[in-house]
Amino acid sequence: MDRIAITGGAPLRGTIPIYGAKNSALKLQAAALLSADPLILENMPDLADTRFMAQLLASLGVEITWIKETRTLRMHAAEISSTIAPYDQVRKMRASFNVLGPLLARVGHATVSLPGGCAIGARPVDLHLKAFEAMGADIVIEQGYVKAAALRGLKGAEIEFPFVSVGATEHAMLAATLAHGETVLKNVAREPEIIDLADCLNAMGARIEGAGTGEIHIRGVTSLKGATHSVVADRIEAGTFALAAAAAGGNVLLQGARFDHLQALIKVLRGAGVEVDAEARGLRVKRNGGRIQPVSFETEPFPGFPTDLQAQAMALLCLAEGQSRIRETIFENRFMHAPELARLGAQIAVHGNEAVVTGVEALKGAPVMATDLRASVSLVIAGLAAEGETVVNRVYHLDRGFEKLEPKLAACGAQIQRLKVEQ
Ligand code: EPZ
Numbered sequence: 075m076d077r078i079a080i081t082g083g084a085p086l087r088g089t090i091p092i093y094g095a096k097n098s099a100l101k102l103q104a105a106a107l108l109s110a111d112p113l114i115l116e117n118m119p120d121l122a123d124t125r126f127m128a129q130l131l132a133s134l135g136v137e138i139t140w141i142k143e144t145r146t147l148r149m150h151a152a153e154i155s156s157t158i159a160p161y162d163q164v165r166k167m168r169a170s171f172n173v174l175g176p177l178l179a180r181v182g183h184a185t186v187s188l189p190g191g192c193a194i195g196a197r198p199v200d201l202h203l204k205a206f207e208a209m210g211a212d213i214v215i216e217q218g219y220v221k222a223a224a225l226r227g228l229k230g231a232e233i234e235f236p237f238v239s240v241g242a243t244e245h246a247m248l249a250a251t252l253a254h255g256e257t258v259l260k261n262v263a264r265e266p267e268i269i270d271l272a273d274c275l276n277a278m279g280a281r282i283e284g285a286g287t288g289e290i291h292i293r294g295v296t297s298l299k300g301a302t303h304s305v306v307a308d309r310i311e312a313g314t315f316a317l318a319a320a321a322a323g324g325n326v327l328l329q330g331a332r333f334d335h336l337q338a339l340i341k342v343l344r345g346a347g348v349e350v351d352a353e354a355r356g357l358r359v360k361r362n363g364g365r366i367q368p369v370s371f372e373t374e375p376f377p378g379f380p381t382d383l384q385a386q387a388m389a390l391l392c393l394a395e396g397q398s399r400i401r402e403t404i405f406e407n408r409f410m411h412a413p414e415l416a417r418l419g420a421q422i423a424v425h426g427n428e429a430v431v432t433g434v435e436a437l438k439g440a441p442v443m444a445t446d447l448r449a450s451v452s453l454v455i456a457g458l459a460a461e462g463e464t465v466v467n468r469v470y471h472l473d474r475g476f477e478k479l480e481p482k483l484a485a486c487g488a489q490i491q492r493l494k495v496e497q
Contacts, residue, residue: 078466078480080457081489082439085324088486092312092330092356093119094145094305096475097382098267100169101244102274102305103127106136106149107176108251109278111300118147118305122474123167130163130170134177154181161187161218167474168192171199172241174222175249178211183223188215193446195405201235201242208233209246209253230255230294238263238375243290244271251280253294260289265376266335270306277301309335310382311476312357314451317386318483319359320348320366321393321459326486331357338371338379342387345369346394365395368433372401385411385452392420393459394433401428411449414442418456418464439464447475454479458488465493 094117103124106113118124120142128138128147135155139148157177164170164187177184189199203213203220208231211224230253235242243262248271250257262268264286272285278301281293312331319326320343333340333352340350340357347367349360368391373381381404391398392415402408409429412422417440421432439462444450450471457464466472469492472479480490 075467075495076469077493077495078454078469078472079491079493080454080464080466082458082460082462082464084322084487084489086319086322086326086458086483086486086488087324089327089329090315090482090486092307092328093117093477095119095267095270095308095310096121096123097310098270099124099305100127101172101248101267101271102303103131103147103149104172104176105248105271105274105278106131107134107151107154107173108180108248109298109300110152112148112150113278113300114302115147116145116302116304118145119308119477120145121477122470123169126167127169130159130173133163134173157181157184159186163187164189168197171202172245172248174202174220175206175245178206178222178224179228179249179252182225182227185219185221188218188220193410194408201239202245205233205242205246206249209249209257228253230257230292232258232260234260235262237261240265240267240375243268247271247275247282247290247292250292250294251275251282251298252296255294257292257294258289259292262288262290263375264288266306266309266332274301274303277303307332307335310380312336313339313380313383314386314455314476315482316343316350316357316359317383317390318455318458320346320361321390321455322488323361323363324486325358325360325362327353327356327358329356333357338377339383339387342369342371342379346390366390366393366433368394368396368398370399373404375404381405381408382448384408385448386455388412388422388429388431389415389452389455391431392422392433392437392456394431396433398431398433399428400431403427410445411452414445414449414453415456417442418460420456436461438462441465441467444468444471447471451476451479454490458483458490
């Protein structure tokens with residue numbers, strides 16, 4: 075398993091290109107199943123997760139062509155040859171579960187493994203299944219598999235989610251595009267990835283209105299056509315580099331990052347004493363000397379502070395002049411980075427879903443262990459700001475969601491390298 079070695083203390087200076095969003099790309103990939111014509115995704119992030127999704131789609135009969143030079147993925151589901159997503163595929167990556175809705179909508183049945191829990195929480199899929207039932211699907215859970223059938227097609231329904239779920243909103247949207255009649259989804263997620271999915275589906279001929287608001291209306295159509303769509307910029311990747319520049323100091327331009335997608339983070343960064351400005355080409359983040367100031371926040375659905383940036387923000391606040399409080403309201407077990415940050419000298423007390431971070435003047439490099447994707451990158455951020463060497467173990471987590479992390483940071487002056495470990 076590879077490791078990443080960082081010698082901290084070098085400020086970051088330069089331009090970092092922001093790639094397409096993993097969490098949008100994965101659902102856009104699932105959308106390819108809805109049409110017999112090709113779906114072409116541009117600005118595609120080349121990640122372990124998006125490659126894995128492509129493999130799963132290939133096993134269902136989708137013809138896949140990656141054009142690396144242009145960061146383009148072409149998917150052509152002329153015919154669906156299998157409607158089964160086995161345990162091994164869904165267990166390795168939860169987003170695989172998103173093939174269920176499109177298969178159900180296009181073919182009328184699907185058998186997909188239940189994803190099970192993961193390191194950050196139990197993460198059930200009850201809201202997804204209730205939405206499909208409301209659309210007329212028969213759902214049976216047997217031996218860890220969801221068997222879903224709607225042999226005469228799905229029908230439009232009014233569905234009010236009891237709380238906001240990104241995955242359930244996207245999954246219901248995907249399925250409703252081909253349902254008979256109108257579907258109204260209430261209390262839905264408003265993340266930029268939802269708008270991106272709606273834009274792509276509409277380009278394929280779907281009739282979706284209201285994405286980005288709390289209520290989405292979808293008028294079902296009989297078939298969808300092919301389209302070419304560019305994946306929205308990854309706000310989590312951009313936010314991560316913003317926090318890295320804040321922690322290490324320096325001046326970076328996050329090329330392609332969207333101010334309107336990062337407002338909650340920008341408020342926290344400015345509160346911490348970091349300069350953030352929108353420029354024509356992206357976001358500029360600057361910090362030249364001066365201690366980070368403490369800031370308290372809680373994670374919330376968009377437009378609130380994203381849970382996927384909580385670990386990275388905690389790494390920054392470990393260096394604040396005073397005490398910050400962080401409340402995690404989305405996932406029940408998303409503070410696993412706290413004991414690892416403590417290995418670098420951070421002072422963090424976790425009480426249930428709240429972490430109290432008492433800033434220290436300096437962190438000191440140490441070997442640490444990555445536990446999940448965002449936690450891993452929080453350790454990289456802390457390592458960039460720490461004195462001496464930090465070695466992050468188990469970086470395969472990072473490869474799931476960050477493309478070219480080390481080269482992008484190294485190009486801005488970070489002393490960071492991957493230590494290849496032969497299996
Ligand atoms: C998406 O997960 C993202 N993953 C997550 O990013 C992100 O943290 C999360 O949204 C919140 O923004 C992908 O897009 C692939 P939810 P998702 O449904 O859709 C509970 C990363 O690091 N819930 O909005 O699974 C759930 O357990 C990942 O890239 C139910 O109880 O998140 C959680 O507590 C991690 N029943 C809350 O809702 C359901 O049926 C919100 O989850 C569905 C969800």
